[in-house]
Amino acid sequence: MQFKDYYETLGVEASAGDAEIKTAYRRLARKFHPDVSKEPEAEEKFKAVNEAYEALRDPQKRKAYDQLRARGYRPGDDVQPPPGGFGDPGAGGVDFEEIFAGGGAGGGFSDFFETLFGRGRGGPAGPGGFGPQPGARTRADTRAKLAIPLETVYSGDTVRIGVDGKTLQVRVPKGIREGQAIRLAGQGATGGDLLLEIEYAAHPRFEVDGRNVIHVLPVAPWEAALGASISVPTLGGPVELKIPAGSEAGRKLRLRGRGLPGKPADGDQIVELEVLAPTPQNDAQKKAYETMKDAFGAGWRRA
Structure with missing residues (x-):
């Protein structure tokens, strides 16, 4: 898998603050949005910008990415996950789970993103990501984050997510707030419930x-x-x-x-x-x- 420089994609320095990163994202998302852009390869550029923003807007993701980038990788360099994955807590990574609902503004993420942060919009992170690692303690309930497109929050809908090789249908109530949780009975990793904490997916227009x-x-x-x-x-x-x-x-x-x-x-x-x-x-x-x-x-x- 090839290393991606997300700061370079957004045209900002690694020291950029959250406001500068957000401004750069909004500008580039408007420029390359497939609905309005006439730029060559606009859709691919839009996806790259969206992926970069998803990685840098979250403090945990950005910290983990910065740790990897500090090893001196350049765009296109081959990156091999260390034993136990990038999310191995003993390697200085971050141990958390994250799920993205399908149909977001930017489409699928690259292998680099999914290996670093887990299987992106497909389901919880597995080996090599930031999901549960071998030997992690068991618990009755499994907690994860679910990023929902704003259009789905506005209208309410059912989204599909992948969890441990199976597909689940999740009904998203109209107007659900960030931080609220959806409980899926019996769908946790150890037979308990799966609690999905809602967050809003980044949007190029809103x-x-x-x-x-x-x-x-x-x-x-x-x-x-x-x-x-x-x-x-x-x-x-x-x-x-x-x-x-x-x-x-x-x-x-x-x-x-x-x-x-x-x-x-x-x-x-x-x-x-x-x-x-x-x-x-x-x-x-x-x-x-x-x-x-x-x-x-x-x-x-x-x-």
Whole structure:
């Protein structure tokens, strides 16, 4: 299996903080999202960015990855798991289990990710991952994490997970919160119950703040200045959003009831405007910018 440099994939330094990593992920995810990108091999690049973010956004995963990276591996280098797997606690690794539901935004993970962290979206980590290691103490209940796409949280659905070579159907209640657990009776590793702690899978378009969902919407300068009606993605499908004339970068608009379901009320979707100036591609577009320059002059910064 070949080593992957997740920091290089996101274009950040190994010393980058959580906020910088999240910003880099959002920028690249928007750039390479298969629904909108015309870049060559956009889907593969999108998957690589999603995998890198999944590895670095979680403190435990990032710590384990940094330990491996510190050995001097470079992208493409062959990596052989040590005896007992990367997750061997005696080797300085981390001992935990993790399960990812299928159908997430980024698709499947690479062999490198799955060997390092367990069988990714397929089920709990086995030998060579961070799941239960040979000789680990037994317990009545088995605990694991289940990463759920936000669309599934929004609508509620049944997801399939792989556990010890078998496939289980898990019903995800609509609006389930992070940290809540789903109990599967009798499905634990030692005959006890399997407790699945819910976490939200990273999403290229949305962030979660309580019950609210945040989406950053790129708009052109003329759309912000003159107003516009723009199709905006939501977890329930696209809706038309009216951009008021005279809007500025950073303005927040609210789509009521378009956040995550909950009681006593559903959350909202907060749309934050990001004003971007398109790069001119031809003489007509360059001339349009010249006209704007003449019309506004140098004093617009003081307006």
